[in-house]
Amino acid sequence: MATEFRINGQAVSSDAPPYTPLLWVIREQLKLTGTKFGCGAGLCGACMVHVDGERAFSCQTQISEVAGRTVMTIEGLSPDSSHPVQKAWLTERVPQCGYCQSGQIMSAAALLMQKPHPTRDEIVAHMSTNICRCGTYPRILRAIERAAREA
Amino acid sequence: MTPRTLDRPMAVLSRRQFMTGAAGLTFAFAIDPCDIAAAAVLGDGANGAILSPWVSIARNGVISIMSPAAETGQGSMTSLPLILAEELDAEWDQVRIVPAPVIEKIYGNPAFGGAMFTAGSTAVSAYFTPLRTFGAQVRRVLLDNVSRKWNVPIEELTTEPSTVIHGKSGRRLSYGEIAAFAQIPATAPEIKPGQLKKTSEFRLIGRDVVRVELPKKVNGTATYSIDLQIPGMIYGTVLESPVEGSTPEQFDEAKVKAIEGVIATVRLPYGIGVLAETPWAAFDGKAAVGETITWKRSGKAWGFDGDKGMEGFAAAARDPSVSVSSDWFKQGDAEGALGRAATVIEAEYQCDYAYHAQMEPLNAIAAVSPSGDAAEIWCGTQGLTMAIDTTARALGIPHEKIKLHYTLLGGSFGRRGQHDDDYIVHATLLSKAAGRPVKMMWTREDGVHNGGCDP
Numbered sequence: 001m002a003t004e005f006r007i008n009g010q011a012v013s014s015d016a017p018p019y020t021p022l023l024w025v026i027r028e029q030l031k032l033t034g035t036k037f038g039c040g041a042g043l044c045g046a047c048m049v050h051v052d053g054e055r056a057f058s059c060q061t062q063i064s065e066v067a068g069r070t071v072m073t074i075e076g077l078s079p080d081s082s083h084p085v086q087k088a089w090l091t092e093r094v095p096q097c098g099y100c101q102s103g104q105i106m107s108a109a110a111l112l113m114q115k116p117h118p119t120r121d122e123i124v125a126h127m128s129t130n131i132c133r134c135g136t137y138p139r140i141l142r143a144i145e146r147a148a149r150e151a
Numbered sequence: 152m153t154p155r156t157l158d159r160p161m162a163v164l165s166r167r168q169f170m171t172g173a174a175g176l177t178f179a180f181a182i183d184p185c186d187i188a189a190a191a192v193l194g195d196g197a198n199g200a201i202l203s204p205w206v207s208i209a210r211n212g213v214i215s216i217m218s219p220a221a222e223t224g225q226g227s228m229t230s231l232p233l234i235l236a237e238e239l240d241a242e243w244d245q246v247r248i249v250p251a252p253v254i255e256k257i258y259g260n261p262a263f264g265g266a267m268f269t270a271g272s273t274a275v276s277a278y279f280t281p282l283r284t285f286g287a288q289v290r291r292v293l294l295d296n297v298s299r300k301w302n303v304p305i306e307e308l309t310t311e312p313s314t315v316i317h318g319k320s321g322r323r324l325s326y327g328e329i330a331a332f333a334q335i336p337a338t339a340p341e342i343k344p345g346q347l348k349k350t351s352e353f354r355l356i357g358r359d360v361v362r363v364e365l366p367k368k369v370n371g372t373a374t375y376s377i378d379l380q381i382p383g384m385i386y387g388t389v390l391e392s393p394v395e396g397s398t399p400e401q402f403d404e405a406k407v408k409a410i411e412g413v414i415a416t417v418r419l420p421y422g423i424g425v426l427a428e429t430p431w432a433a434f435d436g437k438a439a440v441g442e443t444i445t446w447k448r449s450g451k452a453w454g455f456d457g458d459k460g461m462e463g464f465a466a467a468a469r470d471p472s473v474s475v476s477s478d479w480f481k482q483g484d485a486e487g488a489l490g491r492a493a494t495v496i497e498a499e500y501q502c503d504y505a506y507h508a509q510m511e512p513l514n515a516i517a518a519v520s521p522s523g524d525a526a527e528i529w530c531g532t533q534g535l536t537m538a539i540d541t542t543a544r545a546l547g548i549p550h551e552k553i554k555l556h557y558t559l560l561g562g563s564f565g566r567r568g569q570h571d572d573d574y575i576v577h578a579t580l581l582s583k584a585a586g587r588p589v590k591m592m593w594t595r596e597d598g599v600h601n602g603g604c605d606p
Contacts, residue, residue: 017411020431028386028430033378034371036561038510039595046510074371081370089369093361096224098368099375099510099561133510133562134224 005066007032008076018064022056023047025063026073034074034102038131045130048103048110049073055110055129074102077109085109088147096134104130108144117148204257205235205282206289212313212327214241217251219258219278221269221533221567222364223560229362231278237355238286238348241326242313248363253535253555267535270568280344287342295340296333297324312354364559376530376558377514377592384516384588385414386430387581388437391422391573391601396450399423403443407436416440417584424581430592437594457504465501504604511561512598517542517578518588525552526582530575531560533568541572545579565605573601 002013007030014025021040026032026049035058038046042060049058050072051065058071077083081090085108095101104127111118111126118126123144132140207215216235220227232248235241251258251267259265262277290310297315298305301322309316313326350357367373392398399422407416407425412432417424423444425436467473489495515530523546532538535557543550560567567574578591593601 016429016431024430027378028380031380032371033374036375036510037377037512037592041595044510044595077370081366086369090361090366093365095365095368097510097560097562098224098364098373101368102371105369131510133508133564 003063003067005069005071007071008073014063016063018062020063021059022049022061022063022066022071023058026058026071032073032075036099036102038100038103043131044100044103045107046100046103048106048130050106050110053110053113055107057129072106074106077105083109084147084151085112085143088143088150092139092143092146094136094139094143096132096136100130100132100134101136104132104136104140108140108147111144112148112151116151118144120145204251204254205285206239208326208330208333210327210331212242212245212325213247214239214245214313214326215247215249216241217258218248219251219260219267220274221531221535221557221560221563223269223531223533223563225272225274226362227269227274228364229360230275231282233355233360234275234279234282235286235289237353238283239290240310240312240354241286243355243360245313250557253539253557255536259536266537268537268568269533269535270565283347284342287347288339291340291342292335293326293329293333295336296329299334300324300332373559375511375561376516377511377561379516379529379558380590381516381518381529381588384518384590385585386427386433387424387578387585387589387591388427388433388593389419389422389424389577389581389591389597390437390440390444391597392446392450393600394450394452394455395421395602396452397421398447398449400445400447401443402440402445406443407439410435410439415585417581419577419580424577424584426581426585426589430590433592434594461501461503465499469499506599507562507564507566507603507605508598509560509562509564509566512593512595513567513574514590514592515575515578516588516590517575517582519546519579519582519586521586523583524548525554526579527554527556528575528579529556529558530578531558531563531567532572532575533560533563533565534570534572537568537570538572538575541570541575542579545576546583566603569603571603573603 002015004011004013012030014029016025016029023035023037026035027037035049036046037059038044040059042057047058048055051061052069078086085105089105107127107130115122120141123141127140205217216232218228218232220231222228228248232246236243236246253267255265255267258267260268260273260277261281262273293315294305294308297308301317303317307317307319309318315324315329364373398420399418402423404416407413410432412428413436414426414428417426423440425433425440427433427436515528517526517528519526526542526546528538528542530538535555539550539553539555542553574593578589581591582589
């Protein structure tokens with residue numbers, strides 16, 4: 001009872017039980033470990049991916065829900081860290097421990113797809129799904145503003 | 152992070168002479184400059200010369216510098232080698248940073264009695280002078296070699312990044328070129344504090360240098376221990392007792408084993424472990440243990456009342472005659488000054504226990520040998536020395552039999568610097584029981600449940 005879907009442009013299949021969180025299939029079966037396990041409860045955003053172009057908590061997405069759909073992880077955002085959000089992230093030196101940052105970047109990229117020039121309040125509201133324990137929030141804000149400006 | 156490159160420097164070191172530096176760190180100097188195999192490990196390519204276990208310079212100019220600290224976003228992995236590179240006058244773009252093997256007498260943190268421990272914001276301040284001195288010593292060795300080769304007084308030689316220059320003749324030699332013929336003295340040249348660079352001469356310190364691991368943190372390639380997979384490994388979870396000192400009684404083992412992918416359950420002194428083929432089976436197995444388990448109400452913590460406990464601690468802190476109250480830091484005569492003061496303002500401050508809440512749930516991979524006489528550990532930890540000692544203690548074997556591969560930490564805030572190293576012990580005991588490598592992961596709930604809170 002394999003589940004078939006596309007991830008970062010590749011067709012893949014998983015034999016995990018249908019209720020298995022997409023997160024664990026991505027990390028441990030497909031070995032795309034840029035997507036992180038943080039809380040397993042949709043509370044921290046470390047596991048954020050895109051499903052058919054919309055952001056989704058991969059820990060709250062069952063593998064059966066992505067059958068026939070298209071998933072993108074941080075590894076698929078660009079082949080060479082050239083996505084405007086990644087470039088802005090480096091310029092603003094956002095990451096500290098870095099563990100939450102894949103999720104932050106995926107959330108930010110989803111925002112700019114929907115709304116290329118968000119206001120500061122819109123950025124704050126959108127990014128409230130993602131926790132950073134190191135407290136890099138001011139730099140995250142600056143990086144998203146930069147990416148919107150320079151994209 | 153390629154932990155396996157750590158293997159060789161340890162082996163090489165037994166052939167080195169040691170010299171105790173003024174700062175109390177042991178500074179090992181290579182005695183065999185022709186040790187090409189060793190250079191190939193530390194340098195980026197063959198045919199280089201090892202100048203010390205802290206530094207090696209390959210013929211292609213790549214300068215490898217050891218980083219002795221855990222990296223959890225505070226930047227020590229970059230800043231410590233940079234301090235050495237400053238005095239070495241190294242071209243920063245040619246520096247390659249290598250996580251140091253766990254050899255305390257060389258790489259230990261002076262702030263913690265020489266243990267390899269990254270905590271308390273001490274790394275830069277404690278290593279600062281030793282690393283500067285080491286860098287200056289290596290630079291001096293390069294200058295001495297060029298002085299001999301060109302038969303010119305060392306006073307006529309200067310350096311620019313990664314290059315020795317003889318101003319009078321206009322001749323230049325790159326550090327890589329020097330590495331090809333360098334003779335290394337048996338003891339390190341003496342460098343006095345006054346011979347170190349003046350602050351105004353710094354090329355790297357004080358500049359905005361990008362942390363080396365930063366690019367990997369924007370594309371998902373930064374590797375934390377939770378990201379690793381070891382050949383032959385299975386997954387492990389542990390349901391710990393609800394309070395410290397409590398032990399497991401009964402649970403429905405058949406129900407746990409009925410879950411597809413669960414291999415076995417493991418009875419531990421403080422809980423029940425579950426071994427499984429997949430992480431989801433391991434988590435489901437742990438949940439199933441929790442549904443039926445009963446605990447022996449041993450240990451002092453049953454019925455403990457946190458509010459009453461806080462009152463007790465506060466009372467003890469107010470009473471200087473109680474032994475648990477002690478001065479953390481003392482300078483001058485505070486009591487005398489207060490006695491003479493015109494106005495005295497009294498206040499009391501309390502701090503509750505707090506969950507560290509590092510973003511990466513605690514995890515470790517352990518590979519205990521089938522006979523239990525050796526182990527390898529992969530984990531993120533602030534206490535490199537402690538991780539080895541704890542594992543050795545858990546297995547009852549000498550610490551030399553433990554090999555630690557440490558990774559980036561997805562946050563820590565002190566939680567991965569605690570003496571019991573509970574998460575490492577979990578992985579170790581599960582691997583011993585399984586007879587194969589085990590990747591042990593806590594859920595977020597486990598992290599809260601298993602305490603280890605920060606006062």
